[in-house]
Amino acid sequence: MSDAKAVLEIDDVTLQFGGLTALDHVSFEIREGEILGLIGPNGAGKTTCFNVMTGVYQATSGEVRFNGTVLGGLKRNKITKLGIARTFQNIRLFKSMTVLENVMVGSDAHSKVGFFDALFRTPRHRRTEQASLEKAKELLDIVGIKARHDEVASNLSYGDQRRLEIARAMATGPKLLCLDEPAAGFNPAEKQNLMALIRKVRDQGFTVLLIEHDMRLVMGVTDRIVVLEFGRKIAEGAPAEIRDNPAVIAAYLGVDEEDAS
Known part of the structure; x- marks a missing residue:
């Protein structure tokens, strides 16, 4: 999977609303054929980042590229047609x-x-x-x-x-399917079925970006995970790496990173 080409590239993206910095120099990529999880505590900037990717918001600085095409300034219907x-x-x-x-x-x-x-x-x-x-x-x-x-x-x-x-x-x-909190309101059995469906969707040839609060679901279905906190990327890696990352544990538990290590 590491050799797969990047479908979507988030390159040093910052988004500001007045004096509020919603995204702070965020960079990561989504690779062809993978399921990438984008997670973080409430208010971390997950949906904001999602909205920049899909044309709802325009980045203050930085670029979003989809198969080499810069998405900044494109209307949402054009982004849909791109895939x-x-x-x-x-x-x-x-x-x-x-x-x-x-x-x-x-x-x-x-x-x-x-x-x-x-x-x-x-x-x-x-x-x-x-x-x-x-x-x-x-x-x-x-x-x-x-x-x-x-x-x-x-x-x-x-x-x-x-x-x-x-x-x-x-x-x-689409070449990239973005799922925003698809497990919201689901019971445990429905979440298990959703995990199977997401894998099935990927097996049909789709690349998947998943934003989700349920850590068990994310850990069980993704190939890689990007973690945001207060609009900054604090971690990126395989699910096992993220699970044991002190910065991620601190962000979710609300403790100092030293106490989480």
Whole structure:
């Protein structure tokens, strides 16, 4: 994995809101085919960093590069088309649409069918629609809810809505799939199932960035972990290294680093 190329590079990124420094010279990379965990205590800057990567915020200084393309200044839809997809802490589904329709919306991000094709339902439009339909069902099968494809999204359980959101993000055809707190609200059994799903997603050829509070889940599913505290990177390494790192223990327990060593 160490020889894999970097898909996303966070290069000396600082983000300031007025007098507040939310990210302070943060640097790390996400390598092709890995599951990278981004963790830290509440207020560490995880979601802020996530939002810089996905175009919600523009870095004050430094660069974010995706396969060599600098993302600064690009609109979010352009970033999606380049190959970055995300889920959200708060589920954002089209609740009145069916499960299948929600996933097909994701496919529209790369659709080349124009207004004329859609208006007159040209052969090109029908072929594209059929391909989108088949892909959506395939993704629903991967996340385990294909049998419920005709149900309205609001009727799904909380856990299945999370799975649906992941399928919709996958439908955009990303090279990097960013999951923001996907285990929020899950019970222990659901978290175990989520770990299996994340591994399965990676095995389908996706690179995964995972932001998550649950340390057991992160330790059990990631290849590498980056740790933030107060907007600074304090550690990076394999799960076993992070588990025993005095700076990380101190950050989570609220003690001095010397006391944690």
